[in-house]
Amino acid sequence: MVKVAVIVPAYNEEKAIAGVVNGINAIAPGTDIHIDVIVINDCSLDQTALITSKLKCTLLDLPVNLGIGGAVQTGFIFAFENNYDYAMQVDGDGQHPPAEIPKLIHAIIEKNLDVVIGSRFLENKGFLSTFSRRMGILFFKLLIQMLCGIRITDATSGFRIINKKALSLVSEQYPDEYPEPESIILFWKHNLKIGEVPVQMRERQGGQSSITAFKSLYYMIKVSLAIFFKYLKSK
Amino acid sequence: MPIKIQIISIAMSVSFLIYIGRLIVKGKLREEYAIFWIISTLVLIVFSFWRNGLDIISKMLGVYFAPNLVFTVAIFGIFIYLIQLSLVVSKLHDKNKKLSQDIALLKNKLEKELKEKINE
Numbered sequence: 001m002v003k004v005a006v007i008v009p010a011y012n013e014e015k016a017i018a019g020v021v022n023g024i025n026a027i028a029p030g031t032d033i034h035i036d037v038i039v040i041n042d043c044s045l046d047q048t049a050l051i052t053s054k055l056k057c058t059l060l061d062l063p064v065n066l067g068i069g070g071a072v073q074t075g076f077i078f079a080f081e082n083n084y085d086y087a088m089q090v091d092g093d094g095q096h097p098p099a100e101i102p103k104l105i106h107a108i109i110e111k112n113l114d115v116v117i118g119s120r121f122l123e124n125k126g127f128l129s130t131f132s133r134r135m136g137i138l139f140f141k142l143l144i145q146m147l148c149g150i151r152i153t154d155a156t157s158g159f160r161i162i163n164k165k166a167l168s169l170v171s172e173q174y175p176d177e178y179p180e181p182e183s184i185i186l187f188w189k190h191n192l193k194i195g196e197v198p199v200q201m202r203e204r205q206g207g208q209s210s211i212t213a214f215k216s217l218y219y220m221i222k223v224s225l226a227i228f229f230k231y232l233k234s235k
Numbered sequence: 236m237p238i239k240i241q242i243i244s245i246a247m248s249v250s251f252l253i254y255i256g257r258l259i260v261k262g263k264l265r266e267e268y269a270i271f272w273i274i275s276t277l278v279l280i281v282f283s284f285w286r287n288g289l290d291i292i293s294k295m296l297g298v299y300f301a302p303n304l305v306f307t308v309a310i311f312g313i314f315i316y317l318i319q320l321s322l323v324v325s326k327l328h329d330k331n332k333k334l335s336q337d338i339a340l341l342k343n344k345l346e347k348e349l350k351e352k353i354n355e
Contacts, residue, residue, distance in 0.1 A: 040339070058343060059343065060339040060340065060342075060343050061339055061342055061343075062335050062336070062338075062339045063335050063338050063339065064331070064335045066332055066335055066336070070332045070335070070336065073336065074336045074339050074340065077336060077340065078340060078343070081340070176328075176332065
């Protein structure tokens with residue numbers, strides 16, 4: 001029996017969270033695969049915690065707002081301590097359709113990888129985000145390819161699954177802010193095998209992106225710097 | 236140098252020192268962060284009394300225009316101290332993160348155990 005923890009970081013997601021959690025609980029991933037939903041409420045200001053506490057899931061309630069990285073890491077620590085075989089991240093805003101979850105689970109089991117990222121750009125189907133964001137993603141793809149020599153078409157995708165080996169790493173160290181592109185370097189540094197599978201995403205169902213227009217320049221600079229310094233840093 | 240400005244600078248330095256002292260006594264400022272301020276205030280007081288000191292040191296170091304020495308030393312000191320503060324903030328950030336994660340995990344464990352007890 002394979003135990004999978006589906007980690008859902010949620011910040012002010014009262015409109016979308018119930019749909020996401022129920023959606024994940026409704027999928028049938030196949031025989032011998034058991035899914036548990038773990039919602040991390042990142043100190044939301046709305047009713048997220050109250051709504052989530054009535055759903056079929058584990059609720060981890062952060063006392064202060066840590067940002068997406070710190071929230072997801074809380075889930076990773078929980079999954080690691082409770083001996084899950086795989087941990088998966090699914091955003092709480094409904095961007096990641098639950099129907100795509102089994103694809104990632106099967107990919108990581110069958111291809112025997114350590115990290116599998118769901119990518120929008122392998123088949124270019126579904127919601128592909130705005131032009132400027134796609135340019136940012138292309139930039140990260142080139143940067144990561146240049147530094148590590150691996151091809152990650154959707155470095156900003158939070159839709160990913162990791163195995164126990166990667167879990168022990170990220171429960172120790174994981175970036176706080178905008179962790180997705182940066183953590184790829186972290187995985188690569190620790191010689192983890194990273195793969196991608198094509199997925200479709202939707203437009204967010206509610207809530208706000210953690211990256212607003214004003215912050216996008218800061219985002220690009222910060223993440224590029226983080227990638228670069230992670231690359232230089234020894235393990 | 237006129238006596239007036241000397242008196243003003245001594246008075247300012249001393250009152251600044253007293254202010255720092257009061258902050259420490261009240262427990263608002265930790266000693267390790269106050270060291271920097273106390274030392275720099277003491278330096279100011281020394282130079283307020285020792286009127287030719289700045290010129291003498293500047294000449295010794297080969298600095299022709301004494302105020303340049305003041306600015307260089309002051310800016311350098313401030314930079315180092317700011318970096319030190321950024322380090323402190325980064326460390327606090329990490330500690331804060333670990334603490335909140337632990338609290339969230341403990342809360343969950345506690346609730347689970349309470350529920351089990353109620354069910355028994």
